[in-house]
Amino acid sequence: MTTESRGREVVEGMLARDRFSAWLGLELVAVEAGACTCRMTVREEMVNGFGVSHGGVVFSLADSAFAFACNSSGFITVSIENSIRYPAAIHPGDVLTATVKQAGGSSRLGYFVGEVTNQNDKVVGLFTGTSYRTEKPHQ
Numbered sequence: 001m002t003t004e005s006r007g008r009e010v011v012e013g014m015l016a017r018d019r020f021s022a023w024l025g026l027e028l029v030a031v032e033a034g035a036c037t038c039r040m041t042v043r044e045e046m047v048n049g050f051g052v053s054h055g056g057v058v059f060s061l062a063d064s065a066f067a068f069a070c071n072s073s074g075f076i077t078v079s080i081e082n083s084i085r086y087p088a089a090i091h092p093g094d095v096l097t098a099t100v101k102q103a104g105g106s107s108r109l110g111y112f113v114g115e116v117t118n119q120n121d122k123v124v125g126l127f128t129g130t131s132y133r134t135e136k137p138h139q
Contacts, residue, residue, distance in 0.1 A: 007031055007072030010138045014071060021064045024057070028068070034102035034110070036068040042094045053090035062114050062127040065098040070110055070131040074138055077110070082129035088122055095119040100127060108133050 008031040015021060015028055021038075029037040038061060046057045062084055070077035090096065100114030109132060116125030 006074050007033055010071055010074055011036065011068040013138070014068060018064070020060065024060060024064070026061065026064055029097065031068060031072055033072055034069055034112075035100065036065045036072065037097060037099040038065045038068070039095065039097045042090055042092050042096060044092050047092055051091070053092075053094070055084070055086060058086065058090060058096065058116055058125045059084045059127075061096055062098045062100060062116050062125055063129075065100040065114060066112055066127065066129045066131075069100045069102065069112060070129075070133070071138065073133060075133050076136045076138060077131045077133045080109075080130050080132050082127065084116075084128075085126045086124065087126065088118075088124045090118065090124050094124075096124065098125070098127070100129070105131075 011031045025040045027039045029039050042053045048054045098116045102110050103113045104111045112129045114127035118124050
């Protein structure tokens with residue numbers, strides 16, 4: 001089995017057990033070593049009192065793509081820090097795509113960057129994250 005196919009197998013297994021990502025309606029688009037792209041559609045129950053997407057929904061999409069990108073290594077990897085910025089409003093019906101890729105790191109730490117775009121390829125989220133890779137392989 002190739003490293004990439006093993007990474008996809010790990011990510012698909014994680015997604016199958018991830019009830020929150022299922023609630024988001026998250027769709028796995030692509031998995032590569034150290035990278036992942038996910039998609040979802042913003043629903044009415046995901047908006048805040050201003051009628052725009054709750055920031056936590058957008059963060060959760062990017063965070064899931066981050067988790068899948070980190071764990072595509074085949075080792076259990078956890079987040080130790082992450083953040084997001086929201087350069088544009090997001091509305092119900094918007095189709096969001098989060099792409100997160102490893103930008104650097106060491107044997108234990110990974111540094112990741114990502115973008116969330118809408119259906120018009122407009123950047124609506126800018127994500128960064130740091131991960132810690134354990135020595136424990138995914139089963």
